[in-house]
Amino acid sequence: MSADPEILDRLETRFPGAITRVEAVDQPTCLIPKDAVRAVALYLRDEEGYRMCIDVAGVDYHPDRPRFEVVYHLYHPERRARLRVKCRVGEEEEVASVTPIWPGADWPEREAYDLLGIRFAGHPNLTRIYMPDDWEGHPLRKDYPLRGTRID
Amino acid sequence: MASLGPEAKAGEMPPDSPFVRGAEAGPELSEETMVINLGPQHPSTHGVLRVRLTLDGERVVDAEPVIGYLHTGFEKTAESLTWQQANTVTDRLDYLSPMSNNLAYVLAVEKLMNLEVPKRAQYIRVLFAELTRIASHLVWLGTHVMDLGAMSLFFYTMREREVLLDIIEATTGVRMNPSYFRVGGLAYDLPDGFHEKVRDFLKEFPRWMKMYRNLFEDNPLILERLQGVAVVSREQCYAYSVTGPILRATGVARDLRKDEPYSSYEEFEFEVPTRTEGDALARFWVRVEEMYESHKIMEQALEKITPHGPYTTSDRKVALPPRDEIYGNMEALIHQFKLVTEGFSVPRGEVYQAVEGPRGEMGYYLVSDGGPRPYRWRARTPSFYNLQTLPLMCRDGLVADVITTIGSIDIMLGDVDK
Numbered sequence: 001m002s003a004d005p006e007i008l009d010r011l012e013t014r015f016p017g018a019i020t021r022v023e024a025v026d027q028p029t030c031l032i033p034k035d036a037v038r039a040v041a042l043y044l045r046d047e048e049g050y051r052m053c054i055d056v057a058g059v060d061y062h063p064d065r066p067r068f069e070v071v072y073h074l075y076h077p078e079r080r081a082r083l084r085v086k087c088r089v090g091e092e093e094e095v096a097s098v099t100p101i102w103p104g105a106d107w108p109e110r111e112a113y114d115l116l117g118i119r120f121a122g123h124p125n126l127t128r129i130y131m132p133d134d135w136e137g138h139p140l141r142k143d144y145p146l147r148g149t150r151i152d
Numbered sequence: 153m154a155s156l157g158p159e160a161k162a163g164e165m166p167p168d169s170p171f172v173r174g175a176e177a178g179p180e181l182s183e184e185t186m187v188i189n190l191g192p193q194h195p196s197t198h199g200v201l202r203v204r205l206t207l208d209g210e211r212v213v214d215a216e217p218v219i220g221y222l223h224t225g226f227e228k229t230a231e232s233l234t235w236q237q238a239n240t241v242t243d244r245l246d247y248l249s250p251m252s253n254n255l256a257y258v259l260a261v262e263k264l265m266n267l268e269v270p271k272r273a274q275y276i277r278v279l280f281a282e283l284t285r286i287a288s289h290l291v292w293l294g295t296h297v298m299d300l301g302a303m304s305l306f307f308y309t310m311r312e313r314e315v316l317l318d319i320i321e322a323t324t325g326v327r328m329n330p331s332y333f334r335v336g337g338l339a340y341d342l343p344d345g346f347h348e349k350v351r352d353f354l355k356e357f358p359r360w361m362k363m364y365r366n367l368f369e370d371n372p373l374i375l376e377r378l379q380g381v382a383v384v385s386r387e388q389c390y391a392y393s394v395t396g397p398i399l400r401a402t403g404v405a406r407d408l409r410k411d412e413p414y415s416s417y418e419e420f421e422f423e424v425p426t427r428t429e430g431d432a433l434a435r436f437w438v439r440v441e442e443m444y445e446s447h448k449i450m451e452q453a454l455e456k457i458t459p460h461g462p463y464t465t466s467d468r469k470v471a472l473p474p475r476d477e478i479y480g481n482m483e484a485l486i487h488q489f490k491l492v493t494e495g496f497s498v499p500r501g502e503v504y505q506a507v508e509g510p511r512g513e514m515g516y517y518l519v520s521d522g523g524p525r526p527y528r529w530r531a532r533t534p535s536f537y538n539l540q541t542l543p544l545m546c547r548d549g550l551v552a553d554v555i556t557t558i559g560s561i562d563i564m565l566g567d568v569d570k
Contacts, residue, residue, distance in 0.1 A: 025263055026503050051390040055504075055532040057517050071517065073504055073532070077390055077404065080411050084504065104393030107540055115227070130223040130569065139228055146232050 004028070004081030007048065014043060022086070029084040034070075037087055038096040041072075045101055050074040050083060053102035058112035062142040066090035068118050072098065072105075089118060097123035115140035185213050192221045196299050196555045199565030203542065203558075207551065215546035215554060217539055222569035230529040234495030235261055236335055238526055242516075243329035245533055246567040249288040251280040252509040253531075254333035259414055260505035260516040261335045264498050267470060270462040273337040274416040279350070279453035280320075280332065281415070281507070282446040286357075287316040288510040289443050296436070296559035297368060300377050305367050312360050319349050335496075336471040337464025342457070350454055357447050365440075378433035382545035382557040385430060392544070393537040396512025397442065398561065401427045401434035408508040415507075419456075420449050432560035439562070442510075470496050495524040504532075511535050511562055535567035 008028050012019045018040075020031040032040055044050040052075040059069040066088040074083045089095045097120035099106045110129040112118045117138035120126055128135060137144055185208050192202040200221035206214040226245060230238040242257045243250035255277055262269060294309035317327040322343050324330035332339050368374050384394070386402040399406055407424040409417040425441035427434035464471040472491055473484035500522040506515030512534030519528035538561050545557045 024502055025266070026505065029502075051387075053393055054506075054513065055393075055515065055517065055530070057528070057530040057532075059519055059528045059530075071502075071530075073515075073517065077406065080406075082504070102393070103391050104537055104540060107536060128220075130220040132220075139225060144228075146228065 004076060004079045004083070007081065007083055010048070011040070011043075015040060022084075024084065027082040027084055029086065031086045031088070034087040034089045034093065034095045037070075037098065038101075040085065041096075041098045041101045044074060044083070044085075048076070049078060050076050050081075051102075052077060053098060053105045054082075056098070056105050056108035056112060058116040058118045058140075060116055060140065060142045066093065068116060070095055070112065070118060091117070094119045094121040096121050097126075099123050114138070117141065190554065192218075197558060198295060198563060201539075201558070201563065201565060201568070203554065205546075205551070205554065210550050212546045212549050212551060212554060215543050217542050219539070219565075219568050222565045224570070226570045227529055227531065231526055233526075234524050235498055235526060236491075236495055238529060239334060240329070240331045241529075242531070243331050244566060245531055245570065246288075246509065246511065246514070246535070246564045247328055248291050248564060249284040249510045250329055251277075251284040251332065252288075252507060252514055254331060255281050255415065256505055256507040256509070256514045257516050258333045258335050259507065260503050260518050261498060263505055264501055264503045264518060264520060265335075265470070267336060267465060267467065269337050269415075269465060271416065271456075272458060272461040273463050275453050275456045276338060276342065276463065277333055277415050278417065278420065279450055279457065280323075282449045282453070283316055283319065283350075285446045285510045286443050286450075287313050289439050289446075290316075292439060292510075292559075292562045293364065296562070297374065299555050299559040300374055302367070302371070302374060305364060308360070308364065308367075315353055315356070319346075319353065322346070322349060334464065334471070336467060337462070341463045342459075347454060347457070347459065350450070354447065354451055354454070361440075361443065375433065377553075377556055378436055378560070379431060381432045381549065381553045382560055383429070383431045384541055384545060388541065388544060389430075392541050394512070394541055396509070396534055396538065397435050397438045398512070398538055398541070400425065401438045402430040403428040408506055408513060412506070414505070420452050422448050432556055435560050435562075497522060497524050498526075502528075506532065509534055511564060511567065512538060531570060533567040533570060535561075535563045535565075536570070539563050539568055 008021055008030055015036060018032055018036045022029040022031055054073040054075045057071045061067060061069060068089050070087050070089060072085045087095060097109055099109055107129060109120045109123055110126060113126050114128040114130050115138055185206050188205050190203040190205055191197040192200040202218040204216040204218055205212060226241050230241040239254060239257055242253035245253050290309040290313045294306035298306040320330055321327045324332045386404055389399045389402055403426055405424045405426050410424055422445045425438050427438055468487045473487055477484040478488050498520040500520055502519045504515055504517045506513045514534055515532035517530040518526055521527040546554050
């Protein structure tokens with residue numbers, strides 16, 4: 001299905017031991033340690049040509065630990081290939097921001113910070129994007145109530 | 153004069169008044185920049201977009217979009233609904249092209265479930281996806297040209313959009329937010345007289361376009377306001393995750409309908425309009441030409457759609473059984489009860505599915521834990537990413553061009569703020 005089926009092989013050769021393949025129905029997917037995000041992202045952009053970061057999404061797997069998963073959807077404009085790279089990051093941890101690598105990741109990373117509380121190290125402006133600046137908590141977390149205003 | 157206090161003398165200002173400083177500062181004044189807010193309540197921002205403009209006279213030093221005024225927590229809401237119910241949330245993202253959003257979402261769920269959809273339903277989906285593309289581009293055309301100062305086109309495009317909304321209303325019962333596409337197929341079959349209605353529209357459409365073109369094609373004022381304004385390069389588009397007409401206006405023929413065909417798009421013949429200049433005028437023409445291509449696709453789709461036939465999957469674990477079966481068949485009654493009370497389950501896994509919406513790549517990233525509700529429901533909305541290029545496009549331009557730029561990005565605040 002994919003236009004670039006060997007990409008995971010090449011990633012495994014370049015980063016031995018760091019790539020965990022994940023079965024997915026739609027596109028090549030792999031899990032990497034969070035400390036490898038910057039190196040893998042730079043390699044994918046500069047040497048492989050994955051120049052578009054289509055999306056950065058955060059997922060809350062509460063009560064699993066590490067709590068969050070950051071999912072990068074990448075795109076190769078010439079091969080028209082897609083790639084999904086994921087990493088797990090804990091509540092008290094930070095993951096390297098990919099905004100310096102793909103400027104388009106700026107707002108989605110801010111969104112993941114705002115709604116889930118995932119912190120991205122090296123982001124130029126990691127502030128809330130949707131919620132008011134003085135909001136407490138991160139609404140998209142699984143332990144955040146869906147509705148209800150407390151009346152004291 | 154009477155309103156001034158008895159001590160105040162006419163023409164006298166306090167020494168720290170900015171007016172006094174300005175008058176004495178002379179040439180130094182030009183070094184000061186001014187920060188002003190455009191919006192969030194400004195008609196040209198097409199919603200509740202706020203742009204923090206840093207100006208040096210008429211020149212834009214920086215333009216920072218401030219968003220979130222329309223944030224409604226769609227993702228949180230959708231994660232509390234069943235897979236089928238979550239479809240209603242997708243309508244409300246980009247409310248000018250609800251069927252495109254529907255399509256991306258139902259395709260994602262169907263991919264995760266490995267569900268086959270009848271061909272007839274796929275063609276109807278294509279027809280409506282293109283119909284909403286035209287409807288959405290009509291609103292863009294009217295408002296964009298109105299932002300440039302030409303009022304009358306807006307009335308015409310809105311009038312003609314009404315014809316399209318009538319077709320949607322006749323089919324689904326509502327004009328906006330129809331949720332017509334469902335996981336497995338469509339919500340209900342086409343109404344009587346559907347083919348005639350669409351055929352009338354298809355016949356009229358080229359005539360409308362001709363009239364619109366008469367209004368803007370050779371209009372030097374419009375061309376001058378668009379040409380060379382809000383330029384982005386191809387690599388900037390890649391870097392900033394820009395998709396859709398903005399990317400195609402830089403010479404890239406990236407169209408998911410061609411690259412990653414879904415819903416039987418591979419059976420349709422159409423072109424992908426591109427331009428190479430990357431400015432507002434290039435985007436303008438890309439969108440105008442896209443409307444003709446959508447018209448072409450609709451014509452082909454209408455030929456393929458038979459008046460009668462299956463409109464949803466026959467898998468009773470997903471689609472509701474027909475009424476007459478429910479009353480006469482125990483099995484069907486159980487299925488109906490289960491589907492209505494708890495919905496269907498989707499196998500554990502994750503999926504990303506995107507379609508070519510009017511504004512670019514509209515995608516969903518869904519994670520299922522095997523239950524009847526999405527565990528993670530992530531919408532990759534095109535306007536959210538495209539709007540990030542606003543500072544890039546506005547810098548060193550004029551204030552008046554900011555309005556042109558916003559219109560030419562064609563943002564949809566429901567899409568941006570989610």
